[in-house]
Amino acid sequence: MRRSLAGNAAAAWGFRLSRVQCYPYYPITPSTSCSEQVADWAGNGEMETVVINVESEHSAASAVIASAKSVRAGTATSSKGLLYMVEVLENASGASLPFTIFVGNRATGAPINIWGDNSDAYAVRDTGFIQLFCADGQEALDNIIQAYRIGENMAVRQPVFVNLRGFTGTHTYEPVEIPTAAEVDAFLPPHVPLEPLFAPERPVTYNPMLSAYYYRRHKRNQTEALRNVISIAEKVGTEFGERLGRTYRNFEWIGDPRAELVVALMGESSGAAETIVSALQGRESIPGLAVLRIRLFNPFPAREIAHALHRAGTKAIVVLDEGLAHGDVFPPLALRLSSALQAHLGSAVPQLASVIGGLGGSEIRPEHFQTLFNLAANMAQQRPYRREPYWLDIEEDPILLQDEQKVNPKLWRRYGEVWKNQPILPQYHAALPSTNYEIRLYGRAGQGAITSAVYFTSAGVENGFWVLTKPTFGSERRGAVVHTDTLVQTNGRGRTRSFTGRLDLVCIFDDTILTSPGHAPARDLKPGGTVVVNTVRYSPQRIRELLQLTDSATTVYVVPASRIARELQLGSFYNMVMLGAMHRACPFLDFEAAMNFYERNVPKPKEANQEAIRRGYLETTERETALPEPPPPDERAEAYFQWRPEEESLEEKILRSLEIYHGS
Amino acid sequence: MNRKRKRRERVIEWTTGQIPRNAKRDCGAGRETMGETESTNQHQQWQPLATCNEEKDFLVSGRLVFVRDKGAAQTPESLSPAPVVATASSRQHLDGDGKLLGFPVIPDPKVLERRSDLEQPPLVLSLEELARHSIEGLDYSAAMDQLADLGPEGRIVLYYRKGKLFRHEVFEDPRVCKDVERGAVVHNLEQKAQDVSGWRVHEFYIDSKGCLGEICTRCVRVCPESAIHLRGDGATSFCEIDPAACKGCFICWVECTRKAADCITIDGKVFDSQLRAAHFGE
Numbered sequence: 001m002r003r004s005l006a007g008n009a010a011a012a013w014g015f016r017l018s019r020v021q022c023y024p025y026y027p028i029t030p031s032t033s034c035s036e037q038v039a040d041w042a043g044n045g046e047m048e049t050v051v052i053n054v055e056s057e058h059s060a061a062s063a064v065i066a067s068a069k070s071v072r073a074g075t076a077t078s079s080k081g082l083l084y085m086v087e088v089l090e091n092a093s094g095a096s097l098p099f100t101i102f103v104g105n106r107a108t109g110a111p112i113n114i115w116g117d118n119s120d121a122y123a124v125r126d127t128g129f130i131q132l133f134c135a136d137g138q139e140a141l142d143n144i145i146q147a148y149r150i151g152e153n154m155a156v157r158q159p160v161f162v163n164l165r166g167f168t169g170t171h172t173y174e175p176v177e178i179p180t181a182a183e184v185d186a187f188l189p190p191h192v193p194l195e196p197l198f199a200p201e202r203p204v205t206y207n208p209m210l211s212a213y214y215y216r217r218h219k220r221n222q223t224e225a226l227r228n229v230i231s232i233a234e235k236v237g238t239e240f241g242e243r244l245g246r247t248y249r250n251f252e253w254i255g256d257p258r259a260e261l262v263v264a265l266m267g268e269s270s271g272a273a274e275t276i277v278s279a280l281q282g283r284e285s286i287p288g289l290a291v292l293r294i295r296l297f298n299p300f301p302a303r304e305i306a307h308a309l310h311r312a313g314t315k316a317i318v319v320l321d322e323g324l325a326h327g328d329v330f331p332p333l334a335l336r337l338s339s340a341l342q343a344h345l346g347s348a349v350p351q352l353a354s355v356i357g358g359l360g361g362s363e364i365r366p367e368h369f370q371t372l373f374n375l376a377a378n379m380a381q382q383r384p385y386r387r388e389p390y391w392l393d394i395e396e397d398p399i400l401l402q403d404e405q406k407v408n409p410k411l412w413r414r415y416g417e418v419w420k421n422q423p424i425l426p427q428y429h430a431a432l433p434s435t436n437y438e439i440r441l442y443g444r445a446g447q448g449a450i451t452s453a454v455y456f457t458s459a460g461v462e463n464g465f466w467v468l469t470k471p472t473f474g475s476e477r478r479g480a481v482v483h484t485d486t487l488v489q490t491n492g493r494g495r496t497r498s499f500t501g502r503l504d505l506v507c508i509f510d511d512t513i514l515t516s517p518g519h520a521p522a523r524d525l526k527p528g529g530t531v532v533v534n535t536v537r538y539s540p541q542r543i544r545e546l547l548q549l550t551d552s553a554t555t556v557y558v559v560p561a562s563r564i565a566r567e568l569q570l571g572s573f574y575n576m577v578m579l580g581a582m583h584r585a586c587p588f589l590d591f592e593a594a595m596n597f598y599e600r601n602v603p604k605p606k607e608a609n610q611e612a613i614r615r616g617y618l619e620t621t622e623r624e625t626a627l628p629e630p631p632p633p634d635e636r637a638e639a640y641f642q643w644r645p646e647e648e649s650l651e652e653k654i655l656r657s658l659e660i661y662h663g664s
Numbered sequence: 665m666n667r668k669r670k671r672r673e674r675v676i677e678w679t680t681g682q683i684p685r686n687a688k689r690d691c692g693a694g695r696e697t698m699g700e701t702e703s704t705n706q707h708q709q710w711q712p713l714a715t716c717n718e719e720k721d722f723l724v725s726g727r728l729v730f731v732r733d734k735g736a737a738q739t740p741e742s743l744s745p746a747p748v749v750a751t752a753s754s755r756q757h758l759d760g761d762g763k764l765l766g767f768p769v770i771p772d773p774k775v776l777e778r779r780s781d782l783e784q785p786p787l788v789l790s791l792e793e794l795a796r797h798s799i800e801g802l803d804y805s806a807a808m809d810q811l812a813d814l815g816p817e818g819r820i821v822l823y824y825r826k827g828k829l830f831r832h833e834v835f836e837d838p839r840v841c842k843d844v845e846r847g848a849v850v851h852n853l854e855q856k857a858q859d860v861s862g863w864r865v866h867e868f869y870i871d872s873k874g875c876l877g878e879i880c881t882r883c884v885r886v887c888p889e890s891a892i893h894l895r896g897d898g899a900t901s902f903c904e905i906d907p908a909a910c911k912g913c914f915i916c917w918v919e920c921t922r923k924a925a926d927c928i929t930i931d932g933k934v935f936d937s938q939l940r941a942a943h944f945g946e
Contacts, residue, residue, distance in 0.1 A: 094847070094848065096847030153835065154821050154835035155835045155836055155837075157846060190830075190831065192786055192821065192823045192833075193781075193782065193785070194785070194786060194846060194847075196783065196784070196785055198782045198783055199782070199785050200783065200885065202851060202853065203851070203853060203885040203886065204785075204850065204851055204852065205849060205850040205888040206849055207848070208848065208888055210844075210848060214843075217840075217841035217843065218841070218848040220840050220841055221838065221841055221844055221846075224840050225838040225839075
């Protein structure tokens with residue numbers, strides 16, 4: 001069954017299909033909706049599990065550890081929540097307890113940052129947990145099921161983290177294939193408690209105090225069990241592929257099997273890297289390229305990766321870390337790869353550079369990988385490069401020198417010679433052909449722009465398109481300008497998750513955004529793109545002026561969405577009207593086919609919302625819309641907007657405060 | 665003497681899984697209609713809720729709510745594991761959010777069944793040990809082949825549920841040091857006692873006259889050092905603490921069915937509230 005799901009919902013399906021029996025949790029952004037979904041299913045009887053609402057992540061971890069002694073258990077967390085669990089996490093791995101924690105990876109601050117990077121996962125890499133990294137929601141679902149199979153293997157019996165990047169992974173709606181319960185049951189046998197807590201005939205003490213002699217002997221056993229994961233995870237991934245059609249390896253080699261230049265990374269950013277590999281592969285003066293996407297981060301399959309690089313004859317490898325290790329030689333992934341190459345390849349080791357990027361939700365775009373492959377090409381030609389990490393998107397400290405004036409003078413003294421010897425190779429920076437139709441919806445928080453995009457995505461998925469929606473999330477208050485990006489894959493191959501940022505369609509839900517300072521909604525519009533605006537105030541010509549659209553090939557549509565919503569008694573909920581307008585402008589999803597989906601799934605009131613979609617589709621026009629009758633003035637609202645505190649006397653202030661007190 | 669016999673009877677009921685006649689009813693333990701005695705006991709738990717509802721009475725115990733017709737003598741016949749039992753007649757009192765008196769309602773509560781599978785740890789056997797067993801439902805030749813392939817480290821885990829083989833898995837024992845259990849757990853009844861008497865600052869002693877012996881053995885089961893052993897059998901049996909293996913953790917005292925008042929002595933004294941306060945800093 002293919003459905004449009006956010007990454008968190010896909011993870012929740014993973015727990016549901018794994019028949020998790022106990023799920024203690026404490027909510028934290030961005031993994032909250034995974035736990036909410038599990039709690040919802042448990043509440044309505046769709047999932048037989050005991051959900052425990054605990055008072056902190058520390059308690060959640062304690063409860064999941066306690067329950068894992070007897071039943072199959074799981075939970076989800078992120079960032080500081082995961083760090084709060086750390087104190088008890090080693091009790092799980094030390095006591096050989098298999099369970100799964102889904103981690104919506106998020107920055108750990110300070111300062112506070114709620115967006116995605118791998119800092120939290122890196123911080124717990126020495127807790128003895130198995131760590132799997134996912135590239136999308138589908139992998140989150142599949143990996144959670146596999147995590148139980150791997151962790152519960154009798155040669156392992158260790159807990160697992162399943163990592164998915166926060167927001168761009170956890171909140172992106174995309175097509176996810178949900179296996180049937182029977183398929184998963186055939187793959188994942190029921191949980192067997194090895195040392196159950198409630199066995200009166202065989203009472204057991206967990207975590208007793210051990211002297212140094214026994215302690216070191218136990219830790220030797222523990223590391224041996226963890227080491228078994230490397231072979232078992234590979235077997236489990238292969239069997240999963242045989243049964244469910246999606247094979248998983250400990251690491252994936254994407255691109256030329258004899259790649260000279262390799263970019264290594266983990267997780268969701270591989271989507272953009274794969275786009276670049278397929279676009280640059282085979283071009284003149286470009287050697288073989290590949291992306292090394294690592295799924296199993298802990299235990300690290302060092303020997304296998306080193307041998308894979310050796311077999312391919314790789315000359316240079318650039319490692320992208322989406323997190324830090326303060327003060328270390330390299331960040332964790334680069335450090336592990338570097339150690340692996342040194343330990344297993346000796347003098348035949350390829351050149352290795354480390355790059356830090358994607359911190360705190362920083363976007364990793366395809367053009368970043370053009371730069372990284374350019375850097376790798378320079379390294380392969382024995383040009384000097386840094387032995388310290390590079391940084392993405394720091395203008396004062398670029399990877400390749402474009403403008404010397406912008407470079408920090410202190411860094412110029414340190415790395416000037418390196419920059420001068422690192423040429424920008426134009427063949428790596430050629431413009432990429434677009435294979436996607438990209439839509440951006442601008443709205444104000446609370447207007448339902450994200451809902452429109454999610455409905456559009458779901459209808460597209462049902463009609464066989466590869467569509468995904470990536471909403472922006474953050475600290476925006478109701479009324480602030482937000483946007484959501486939707487991608488329709490148009491070339492019909494693969495599963496791209498990579499947005500180019502060049503837009504084919506911009507839908508503006510509120511015409512005040514046209515004049516809102518700091519926003520240029522049409523800035524990233526492609527030549528020949530389309531703009532749709534909900535307005536009765538502005539003509540298409542005036543919108544062109546406001547958005548500074550000089551390209552005559554650009555089409556501007558207007559739709560009186562607010563007026564239609566009012567006429568249909570929908571109040572200020574005009575997102576369904578805008579959904580219809582999106583269909584008018586987007587050529588890739590047949591409106592009538594999509595209506596089949598909307599008729600079944602639109603929110604209440606169903607008839608009015610269906611009519612809103614139809615009218616939105618029909619009344620979207622390139623012509624000027626007639627101005628409606630001006631609404632009768634609201635005296636109370638006028639008074640509110642006219643009121644100025646400096647014009648109010650003390651007596652009036654007191655009277656006003658009394659009115660507020662009495663609720664008038 | 666009579667008091668002691670009564671106490672023993674009560675403990676027998678607990679240990680055999682029967683609900684003592686005068687004990688508080690556990691959630692989901694049974695659905696029998698309560699007798700007068702039980703009803704009296706339940707009234708200590710179920711408090712009537714002050715309400716202006718003219719049709720219904722509400723009885724509350726902790727987070728559980730029982731709804732009955734006004735003035736009916738009906739008592740909570742069964743308690744569900746759900747926070748609230750929503751009977752057909754009570755559903756009309758749900759608020760807009762589907763809650764009753766602010767508590768979430770599960771429409772079709774299921775009675776928790778006793779999870780016998782949690783009481784059955786699996787058997788882990790080597791090839792030689794498996795050969796000595798006769799296990800119904802196991803493909804011996806396949807299991808033996810797999811074990812033989814793995815060599816001396818090969819093990820089979822056999823998991824039973826309701827007396828039948830439910831699942832098995834052949835694996836290679838990941839342990840390098842076989843003297844430490846998986847997860848470094850201690851099997852309390854199998855643990856070879858070690859001399860940890862140097863850890864102890866008090867002397868623990870079980871008074872054989874106060875001890876219930878084989879009908880209890882709670883202290884034997886909970887002792888993390890396997891320092892307590894059952895001596896004798898029948899009515900004369902009693903538990904004894906191995907002074908070399910006891911590290912003085914107080915767990916036996918805390919867990920003692922007799923509440924240790926006249927059973928486990930510490931430094932020759934009954935561990936009374938004063939001594940307890942001095943020890944635990946209360």
